[in-house]
Amino acid sequence: MANVPANLKYTREHEWAKQEGDRVRVGITAYAQEQLGDVVFVELPKIGAKVAAAKNFGVVESVKAVSDLFAPVSGEVVEINGELPQKPETVNQDPYGKGWMIVVKPSNKAEWDQLLTAPQYEEFLAKGGH
Amino acid sequence: MSATPLKRTPLYEAHVKAGARLVPFGGWEMPVQYTGIIEEHRTVRGAVGLFDVSHMGEFEIEGPGALAALQRLTSNDVAALPVGQIHYSLLCYPSGTIVDDLTVYRMGDARYLLTVNAGNIDKDWAWVTEQTRDVKDAHWRNASEGTGLIAVQGPKAEALVARLADRDVTRIGYYRFERGSVAEVPALISRTGYTGEDGFELYAPADRTERLWTALLAAGRDDGAAPIGLGARDTLRLEMKYALYGNDIDETTNALEAGLGWVVKPAKGDFIGREALEKIRAEGVPRKLVGLEMTERAVARHGYPVLKDGRAVGTVTSGSYGPSVDRYIAMAYVETALAGAGTELAVEIRGQAKPARVVKTPFYPSRVKKA
Numbered sequence: 001m002a003n004v005p006a007n008l009k010y011t012r013e014h015e016w017a018k019q020e021g022d023r024v025r026v027g028i029t030a031y032a033q034e035q036l037g038d039v040v041f042v043e044l045p046k047i048g049a050k051v052a053a054a055k056n057f058g059v060v061e062s063v064k065a066v067s068d069l070f071a072p073v074s075g076e077v078v079e080i081n082g083e084l085p086q087k088p089e090t091v092n093q094d095p096y097g098k099g100w101m102i103v104v105k106p107s108n109k110a111e112w113d114q115l116l117t118a119p120q121y122e123e124f125l126a127k128g129g130h
Numbered sequence: 131m132s133a134t135p136l137k138r139t140p141l142y143e144a145h146v147k148a149g150a151r152l153v154p155f156g157g158w159e160m161p162v163q164y165t166g167i168i169e170e171h172r173t174v175r176g177a178v179g180l181f182d183v184s185h186m187g188e189f190e191i192e193g194p195g196a197l198a199a200l201q202r203l204t205s206n207d208v209a210a211l212p213v214g215q216i217h218y219s220l221l222c223y224p225s226g227t228i229v230d231d232l233t234v235y236r237m238g239d240a241r242y243l244l245t246v247n248a249g250n251i252d253k254d255w256a257w258v259t260e261q262t263r264d265v266k267d268a269h270w271r272n273a274s275e276g277t278g279l280i281a282v283q284g285p286k287a288e289a290l291v292a293r294l295a296d297r298d299v300t301r302i303g304y305y306r307f308e309r310g311s312v313a314e315v316p317a318l319i320s321r322t323g324y325t326g327e328d329g330f331e332l333y334a335p336a337d338r339t340e341r342l343w344t345a346l347l348a349a350g351r352d353d354g355a356a357p358i359g360l361g362a363r364d365t366l367r368l369e370m371k372y373a374l375y376g377n378d379i380d381e382t383t384n385a386l387e388a389g390l391g392w393v394v395k396p397a398k399g400d401f402i403g404r405e406a407l408e409k410i411r412a413e414g415v416p417r418k419l420v421g422l423e424m425t426e427r428a429v430a431r432h433g434y435p436v437l438k439d440g441r442a443v444g445t446v447t448s449g450s451y452g453p454s455v456d457r458y459i460a461m462a463y464v465e466t467a468l469a470g471a472g473t474e475l476a477v478e479i480r481g482q483a484k485p486a487r488v489v490k491t492p493f494y495p496s497r498v499k500k501a
Contacts, residue, residue: 037361038168040451041429041458059480061429063167063450064361085427 002031004122005096009072009115011054012124016096017072017115020103024073024112027100028060028091031125036062039091042084044101049077051104053111058101060091069101073111079103139184140278140339148357156249156376158185160360167361171453174325174366178284179358180346183331184339187251187274189244189258195268196240202265203258204234205385205407207398211236216305216322219393221257222403226384226410230254231375233322235307243318245279247375261402278339282346283329283366285497286353291330294349295319299330304500313345321499324363326370326492328499369452371421371461371491377432378419378447378461387415387463417444418469421491422477424458428484430477436462437476437483443468446477454494460486 008016014032018025033039041061051057051071058069080102084090091099106112116124136159145152150161161182163170173179191199200208206219213236221229230250235243246254251274259270282291291299294313302308307320318333334342347355364374373379379388385407386394394411396404424430430449435442449460460477468475471490476483 037163038166041427063365064162066429066431 002029002034002125003096004029004031004118004125006118008096009112009117010121010124011070011072011115012130013068013070014129015070015072017112019112022105023078024075024104024106025100026072026102026104028069028095029121030095031129032067033092033095033099035129036060036065036067038063039088042088042091042101044080044084045077047077047080051075051077051102053108053114060088071104072115073104073106074108075104075106077102078105137185139182140336141182141184141343144340144343145182145357150357150359153360155360156185156247158248160185161357163359163361164357167359167365168453170356170358170362171365173354173356174284174327174358174362175454176285177354178282178286178290178329178350179356179362180343180350181281181283181358181363182279182343183281184278184336185248186279187246187248187254187272188277188279188333189246189255190237190242190271190273191244191268192241192271193267193269194240195265196242199258199262199265199268200234200242201399202401203261204232205395205401205403206234206393207395208234208236208242209398213238214306214308216307216320217393220385220390221254222385222401222407223381224402224406226386226403226406227381228375228379228383228385228388229257229381231373231379231390235318235320243273249376276336278334278336278342279331280334280339280343280346281323281325281329281331283323283325283327283358285328286350286355287327287329288499290346290350290353290355291319291332294345302330304498313342313349315339315342315345317342323498324372325366326372326494326496326498327366328497364448365450365453368448368450368459368461369454369492369494370496371493373419373461374448383419383463384410384415386410387417388419414466416466417463418466419447419461419463420469420488421493422446422449422460422462422475422486423489423493424460424477425485425487427458428477428479429458430460430462430479430484430486435478436464436486437478438468440483443475452493457493459493464488
């Protein structure tokens with residue numbers, strides 16, 4: 001089964017979220033990158049952009065498919081992974097590390113509790129992941 | 131969901147065992163990838179890859195009327211095809227648009243084999259039999275079910291097949307074939323492919339195809355031979371600008387705008403679509419299928435609009451990242467005036483115009499072994 005780190009939270013669209021002080025780092029899960037296959041294009045928002053929970057914040061494309069990226073929480077984008085557009089394959093190689101996508105300063109702390117825990121996400125995957 | 135269950139090739143079990151990801155394709159359950167599309171693509175360009183293309187259809191026609199039947203049905207000149215040779219051709223509608231693209235093998239004086247696209251088998255079978263019903267002494271046989279087909283492609287394909295074959299396959303020229311055996315499996319050994327690399331397509335009885343597949347993989351292990359899915363088959367053919375039926379050509383596109391005029395031979399006599407194609411050729415085509423290179427990172431996909439200064443001037447038919455050219459490439463129909471290499475265009479991707487340029491094709495140089 002796919003790698004699901006216990007210290008992260010998850011969306012049903014296969015993004016992960018990591019609390020870092022008052023910020024949240026966001027990427028896609030190992031399961032997501034495996035399903036996509038070779039990632040060849042990543043489109044991220046600009047720093048300062050506002051994102052909304054469960055709304056599209058960017059796009060990831062593999063050879064075969066286009067996938068929207070969904071924000072786990074609402075807030076302002078304070079960092080983006082500027083390496084990714086040049087090295088999209090990083091998403092496959094290290095989805096929870098160097099393949100991170102954005103860092104958000106959340107505007108609604110209650111949204112954090114709505115996200116799936118690692119065991120909940122694992123259960124979701126076990127049921128088919130969609 | 132679809133009511134008809136997906137069909138499976140004789141190699142289905144082997145794909146499952148190998149850990150392939152299987153997807154529906156043209157009514158078949160086929161491997162899209164084994165380890166990764168880009169890695170598989172590179173295996174074919176750098177070593178040798180094995181493709182299960184058993185889903186493709188095979189029709190045989192035999193008898194004194196076979197030549198007349200095929201001359202009527204297909205756009206290329208079957209009378210000019212010697213025994214032991216193969217040509218690429220088209221089945222056209224009276225309008226000059228395309229029923230299917232295919233290869234025609236001349237097996238004997240009055241015996242031919244047609245290889246057609248998997249998703250078109252039923253449509254093509256109905257078409258060829260109905261359109262030639264009045265031709266005397268021409269007997270059709272649909273051999274699709276009983277025939278397996280493995281493509282062996284890449285710079286090490288020739289040596290691999292040579293090690294297992296009962297004959298000197300190095301002497302078989304491009305678009306030529308011989309009948310023999312490979313790994314003791316009776317096979318039609320055809321020097322053809324859909325990748326731009328040298329290689330063979332091996333037709334074998336369905337019940338012996340798995341044995342052939344296993345023997346090829348084992349004998350090629352030291353050369354890096356690996357199974358290749360439909361994902362890499364698509365990126366490989368895209369780099370060559372080979373048309374894919376259903377993407378780049380279909381019942382709405384005509385042979386000439388698709389750049390397939392080289393297999394349209396009106397001088398041979400009448401065939402279905404000839405009159406329309408002669409007229410289109412005389413008037414000139416209003417649009418052409420061209421190769422596009424994105425000038426920045428962006429994936430153009432089937433159906434995306436092509437723009438010139440904000441005006442819609444065409445449509446993308448296929449597009450991807452091309453692993454061997456390390457560029458984002460596409461095929462698109464564009465207005466003829468804008469079809470010249472070097473023309474600056476754009477592709478509309480999610481509402482944004484991304485710059486693209488018409489380029490010469492193939493995108494990647496062909497390495498097929500010309501006779």
